[in-house]
Amino acid sequence: xxxxxxxxxxxxxxxxxxxxxxxxxxxxxxxxxxxxxxxxxxxxxxxxxxxxxxxxxxxxxxxxxxxxxxxxxxxxxxxxxxxxxxxxxxxxxxxxxxxxxxxxxxxxxxxxxxxxxxxxxxxxxxxxxxxxxxxxxxxxxxxxxxxxxxxxxxxxxxxxxxxxxxxxxxxxxxxxxxxxxxxxxxxxxxxxxxxxxxxxxxxxxxxxxxxxxxxxxxxxxxxxxxxxxxxxxxxxxxxxxxxxxxxx
Numbered sequence: 204x205x206x207x208x209x210x211x212x213x214x215x216x217x218x219x220x221x222x223x224x225x226x227x228x229x230x231x232x233x234x235x236x237x238x239x240x241x242x243x244x245x246x247x248x249x250x251x252x253x254x255x256x257x258x259x260x261x262x263x264x265x266x267x268x269x270x271x272x273x274x275x276x277x278x279x280x281x282x283x284x285x286x287x288x289x290x291x292x293x294x295x296x297x298x299x300x301x302x303x304x305x306x307x308x309x310x311x312x313x314x315x316x317x318x319x320x321x322x323x324x325x326x327x328x329x330x331x332x333x334x335x336x337x338x339x340x341x342x343x344x345x346x347x348x349x350x351x352x353x354x355x356x357x358x359x360x361x362x363x364x365x366x367x368x369x370x371x372x373x374x375x376x377x378x379x380x381x382x383x384x385x386x387x388x389x390x391x392x393x394x395x396x397x398x399x400x401x402x403x404x405x406x407x408x409x410x411x412x413x414x415x416x417x418x419x420x421x422x423x424x425x426x427x428x429x430x431x432x433x434x435x436x437x438x439x440x441x442x443x444x445x446x447x448x449x450x451x
Contacts, residue, residue, distance in 0.1 A: 274329035277374035362400040393428030
């Protein structure tokens, strides 16, 4: 069957859907795959959620909808707390305080947890994907192309230090250092690395270490690294300061 999404208001509507699926099964011999089907609830009481799951036999997903928004925006800490509070209340129906710390619940199943994603960490991971797309210049993305043209201009995501932009854009920029820790540059032919702007050296971008480098060498600030590579050999201009060459 093709995938589809339905918005249902109550268990009665779910029952009607279930009857329709059963009739379809009898007529066609096809049936919905319970292992690949999910129910996402919004502001539904725990009793109502249990009833819906009982009718359909599908698993109820706690985080799909929230993870969708987490991949688009940096969620404020207050919002994360409210969402995780809803998760905790769904899991714990007893009276009194919760018996297991939330950080333990978020551990992997193999570590004694329930495998529920920590929303704050997941939010950062999903937003980090945008930084990676910009860094690798994924031009099939209209948004990345726009960022390259109107935000970064001659800079890369690593060297950009502009103050303009939306609140969300500024939050994305704050995650760069976190992402940078997991990035390793491989020079290769130098066709995809900015000579001055990318942090391809351990100490960071050359433009930060040697601001006068472009003027001394005559190599523009937006030069590619392949401009100083010739058959796997460095070919720096003679005017380039010796200590800069030595650091490479």
